[in-house]
Amino acid sequence: MSILVDEKTRLIVQGITGRDGSFHAQQMIEYGTNLVGGVTPGKGGQEIHGVPVFNSVVEAKEAVQANATVIYVPAKFAAGAIHEAADAGLELIICITEGIPVLDMVEAYHKCKEKGITLIGPNCPGLISPGKCKVGIMPAQIHKPGRVGVISRSGTLTYEIVYALTNLGIGQSTCIGIGGDPIVGSNFRDLLPKFEADSETDAIILVGEIGGDEEEKTAEYIAENIKKPVFAFIVGHAAPPGKTMGHAGAIISGSAGTASSKTEAFNAAGVPVAKTLDELAQMVKDKLG
Amino acid sequence: MKIHEYQAKGLFKDYNIPVSDGILAVTPDEAKAHMETLGGRCAIKAQVHTGGRGKAGGIKLASTPDEGQQLASEILGMSIKENIVKKVWVEKAADIAKEAYLAITMDRSSKQVVFICSAEGGVDIEEVADKTPEKILKFYTKSLDFPADQAKEVAGKLFDDESTADAVLDVMEKLFKLTVEKDTTLSEINPLVLTNQGQVIALDGKVNFDDNALPRHPDMLELRDMDEENPAEIEAKEKGLSFVQLDGNIGCMVNGAGLAMGTMDMITLFGGKPANFLDVGGSSNPEKVVNAFNLILANPDVKVILVNIFGGITRCDDIAKGILESYNRIDINVPIVVRLCGTNEKEGLALLEGTDLIAAETLSDGVKKAVEIAN
Numbered sequence: 001m002s003i004l005v006d007e008k009t010r011l012i013v014q015g016i017t018g019r020d021g022s023f024h025a026q027q028m029i030e031y032g033t034n035l036v037g038g039v040t041p042g043k044g045g046q047e048i049h050g051v052p053v054f055n056s057v058v059e060a061k062e063a064v065q066a067n068a069t070v071i072y073v074p075a076k077f078a079a080g081a082i083h084e085a086a087d088a089g090l091e092l093i094i095c096i097t098e099g100i101p102v103l104d105m106v107e108a109y110h111k112c113k114e115k116g117i118t119l120i121g122p123n124c125p126g127l128i129s130p131g132k133c134k135v136g137i138m139p140a141q142i143h144k145p146g147r148v149g150v151i152s153r154s155g156t157l158t159y160e161i162v163y164a165l166t167n168l169g170i171g172q173s174t175c176i177g178i179g180g181d182p183i184v185g186s187n188f189r190d191l192l193p194k195f196e197a198d199s200e201t202d203a204i205i206l207v208g209e210i211g212g213d214e215e216e217k218t219a220e221y222i223a224e225n226i227k228k229p230v231f232a233f234i235v236g237h238a239a240p241p242g243k244t245m246g247h248a249g250a251i252i253s254g255s256a257g258t259a260s261s262k263t264e265a266f267n268a269a270g271v272p273v274a275k276t277l278d279e280l281a282q283m284v285k286d287k288l289g
Numbered sequence: 290m291k292i293h294e295y296q297a298k299g300l301f302k303d304y305n306i307p308v309s310d311g312i313l314a315v316t317p318d319e320a321k322a323h324m325e326t327l328g329g330r331c332a333i334k335a336q337v338h339t340g341g342r343g344k345a346g347g348i349k350l351a352s353t354p355d356e357g358q359q360l361a362s363e364i365l366g367m368s369i370k371e372n373i374v375k376k377v378w379v380e381k382a383a384d385i386a387k388e389a390y391l392a393i394t395m396d397r398s399s400k401q402v403v404f405i406c407s408a409e410g411g412v413d414i415e416e417v418a419d420k421t422p423e424k425i426l427k428f429y430t431k432s433l434d435f436p437a438d439q440a441k442e443v444a445g446k447l448f449d450d451e452s453t454a455d456a457v458l459d460v461m462e463k464l465f466k467l468t469v470e471k472d473t474t475l476s477e478i479n480p481l482v483l484t485n486q487g488q489v490i491a492l493d494g495k496v497n498f499d500d501n502a503l504p505r506h507p508d509m510l511e512l513r514d515m516d517e518e519n520p521a522e523i524e525a526k527e528k529g530l531s532f533v534q535l536d537g538n539i540g541c542m543v544n545g546a547g548l549a550m551g552t553m554d555m556i557t558l559f560g561g562k563p564a565n566f567l568d569v570g571g572s573s574n575p576e577k578v579v580n581a582f583n584l585i586l587a588n589p590d591v592k593v594i595l596v597n598i599f600g601g602i603t604r605c606d607d608i609a610k611g612i613l614e615s616y617n618r619i620d621i622n623v624p625i626v627v628r629l630c631g632t633n634e635k636e637g638l639a640l641l642e643g644t645d646l647i648a649a650e651t652l653s654d655g656v657k658k659a660v661e662i663a664n
Contacts, residue, residue: 075501101472101502102395103433109400110431125601137571139601139631154547156599159631160652163599180546182474183400209547212397235550238535238557239566246531246546246568248501249397259554275558277551278653 002129002174003149003194003201004092004118005068009133012066013038014057014073014081016048020096021072024137025049028070031134036064057088068092070126070135078122079104086111086119093185094135095121102248105183112185119185123247125155125177136177138162146171148284149195151188152207153180153247157235161207164281170288173201180209180247188218196226203229203284206271210236211250211257219265229287232266232273233280234259290498292512293336295378297494300471304463306478307490311380320361323379324354330382333360337372338517340495345369350382375516383492388480389447390414391461393468401429402468404436404461406443410480435465448483456489457481471509472502521584528580529570537562539663540585540594540623542578544569544603552597555652561660564591571602578611582619595659596627597652598637605629605637613640624662628655 005011011028015021016038026049029035037052037060044055054060057069069085071078071094078097085093086108093112100122112119120127126136131145142159144166152158155177162175176191178184188206195201204226208215215234222230237259239245241252252258263273274280298308310327313336314320324331335347342348347369351357357379367374388410396403406426409417418425426446428439440461445454460481468476477495484490503510515523525532531546535553539561543549546568553563565588569581585594598608608629615621628649629637641648649655 076504099501101505102474102499103402103469103472103502106395106400106402106431107433137602142631152547154545154551156543156545156601157547157551159599159601160548160551163630182395182397207547209550214398217398235547235554238553238563239550240533240535243533243566245533245550245566250546250550276555276653278651 002132003191003198004174004176005127005129005133005135007034007132009034009068009135010036010064010066011068011070011135012036012057012060012064014069014071014085016040016053017043017046018072022048024072025051027140028134031140033133033135036066057084057090061088061090066090068135069094071095071097073097075099079108082108082119083111086115086117089115091117093117093119094124094126095119095185096124096126096136097121098123100181102182105181109183109185120176121179121185123181124179124184125158127174127176129174130172138175138177142166143175144171147173147200147202147288149173149198149201149204150175150207151191151204152177153209153249154207154235157207160277161205161233161280164277165284168281168285170281170285173198180249182212182249187214189221192218192221192226196228201228203231203288205280205284206230206232208232208234208262209247209250210239210245210252210259210262211247213257215262216265219269219271222271223269230271231280231283232271233277234262234266234273290500290503290509290513291338291517292496292498293338293376293514294334294494295336295376296512297496298491300467300496301491301494304467306460306463307488308494309381309383309490309492311378314361314377314379315365315375317358317362317365320377320379321354321358324351324357327379327381331357332380332382333357333364334378334380335364335367335369335374336376336378337369337374338514339370339372342369347374372517383482383490384485385482385492386485387448387483389482390479391447391464391481392475392477392479393464394475396429399429401431402433403427403429404440404443406447408447408449410482414479433469435462437462447481450483453483453489460489460491471506472499473497474499521587525567525584529577530581530584531566531568531570532584533566534588535563535565537564538590538592539659540564540588540591542567542569542581542585542594542596544571544598544600548597548599552595552652552656555656556595556660559656559660561656561663564588569603575607575611575614578608579615579618582615582621586619586621586623591623593623593659593662594625595655596625597655598629598631600629600631600633604633605631606633606640609637609640612646613644616644626655626659626662628652
């Protein structure tokens, strides 16, 4: 199974004629993702990498029955692109773009939520169900089909973890980068139940970082709701308070959001927290045998 | 982006939020002259981008212009949490009856805009929230229209006086308008005071802007005070790098914020101390690598540099080219440990063969080698 995306996903790329959109559309097609088209206003009727370009998401939905979209448009227009996809009624929206103003995201987030649409990102690497479907910018070759789900606030750190798992022979069902912004479409708690329900996922890895209290809330949620083994990794122990560490959401303010508070919360919920990436991969291997 | 109190009050004035009259001074003589202009008792307030100014002695009350001059001379030049005071705000003292707290910010958890209010103003609000959470009133909105009904319910409670409700409600509405129109991540009035004359005024103001939204507010960008920011961090931002100066001796160059934090953590775990956080970003431009080396090497404490790249969008051969280019253009006098993995890893490593660079197989191998050299 896997979650959210698989070989049946009918994906479009918003911003497919742009530099990033075009490059990654090709990469996704090469991986075997069922990419059925793209959208760039004013460029409808063209073809790129063998798929049709449409002027709007509505046109794309009607013409090629798209049910998911991945957004690569510049920050200035990205929230508008989310609104367009939500209004067109796509079921899944993945927004790669970074630098979207947070107030723009408040409105976009609530629209998606009210319509029952799953939004992943913004400012995220996307998601991949290895062997089935890749939606985003992650290097495909480090992944391996298998039975571990990964949810992470970071991009390259996720690659590092996946790489460590794959090197130990542990494959992944679906890996999701939820994004590094203060407001993201899906949090750990939105995605955990999907992995819990997925018959092809045996264990779940959460990769958190400083800032906010999502990890703390997630720890409580896991204690009550998740039966599958969960392992955690937290970064930002060495980060000073009051400084944004690259991700707009990664900032310690006051006593809240520190790496140690998150680690303690997971420990209290019975979720083992690894100190290093190698230790994390080994923990999962020991558990799954 | 942060701004000073006096700038926040300028914005409040633009939005018709009542404030006391004040004038900025950069010398004690100016402070004295401003007090003569304003008349009566005045507060002399240090203008730095940090909290806890009062506790640090950066806010004093002066009764006469001569006293104002004396206090300004004490405050100007003082250091508050490593920020040197270069300006003071001279403001007519208010005749305070009651102090309340009002802020509008983002609630990450519910993804809504939240109003935080308390009748316990003028103090450390985090402490109030921690010890007496029942004294904090909150209400939320997910639309960007002013939540008038909820605000009405709370307005009279701030000063425990219904006769002040309309004035408080007015401040709430205007502060919300400012928040939405200027894309602030925090608009805070602490304290919002009720004077003995029955006026409601913003006695202190703190406004932080959403960096992602600054491109659409060029007028706000002009409020930036470069003196309050680390020069290396400003330079990094201009060059598309994300950089934070730390106090260790192992320079770090990593792609991706999470991995950069992870690398710093691992250095600490292995007994070393990172000299900086540096995310070179997703681009493959070798020029960025040169800029990154320049930034790291500007810190004289750096004894070794650890380059940790996990190529996705970033291509390892481009990073390798950047490293070689840096050797040609900059005088690099510290050892460099390099770990390259992912996209075009082989091409990257081949380019670095035969150089003095110390190659590392894995992240932990790289960290161990860097820590050994640094210690």
